[in-house]
Amino acid sequence: MEELALHLLDLLENALAAGARHILITIEEDAERDRLTVTVQDDGRGMGAEALPKALDPFYTTRTTRKVGLGLSLFQATAVQCGGTLSLESCPGQGTRVVATMKLSHPDLPPLGDMGATIATALSREEPVEIVYRHRRGMREFQFSSAWLQLHLGEIPLNCGPVLDWVQRYINKGLAELYGGDAK
């Protein structure tokens, strides 16, 4: 994948497929320790001790539409390539946490990419899902919470086109400010 945001969308799709109602995304850029940490935590159905070790195998999938499941193995390959790791913790009935680390200075590190479109895409559904996205860079932080937006919108559904368009622009603007006006 050419962007970290696309890998993230993959993880979000996994969480949504597992029936998650709450998803917490955190991205931490620690320049001092030269470390980028990406975490996605969900409260979906989780995986048992049987399934968990297999989840990273590209030839393991519980999907019925095709024989390979690529999302996790692709992200793992990117993390390892960039001097890091991808780890999975999961508990059946409670949820799953995926943590990927990478070297911030690694030349192969993909750009963050369009996080706004990634989050807007994950929110584009009928069934409600709450997504919190926290992005920390050194001492500064950007945060987005879909619950806050829903509260503000009241009866208006989040998955209306112009609302999701606002979401993608809002997040990308917030990130551009986090990066000191220099977008993405």
Added chain:
Amino acid sequence: MIKSLEELQKLKEEQLEAIRLREAEQKVRIVVGMGTCGIAAGAREVMAAILDELGKRHLTSVAVTQTGCVGLCAQEPLVDVILPGKPRVTYGKVDANKARQIVAQHVVNGIVISEWVVNRGEA
């Protein structure tokens, strides 16, 4: 960020107005396929373009949803348009540019762009 919040407030008012205007009327639905291979083929860019187009045109009565993998890899990215009372129309190999035209022609004017259609639901 203040400007974003003002924009959001305006959006909210437009939206409420739209809800009042078409109490009983059904929404137009757009569905974008979003499995890993769909994402790799550009489905998220298609979604972003659709949202941008709907936002610019203030099309508040359009619901956008994504679905997981539908097992039609070779045709990905896939976009379904469902106008109220009409059968589902599925477009294949959509890119951002085609997506914008689908909004302009099909969603706004009700004209199906037949050459990109890969499937149609029953009438």
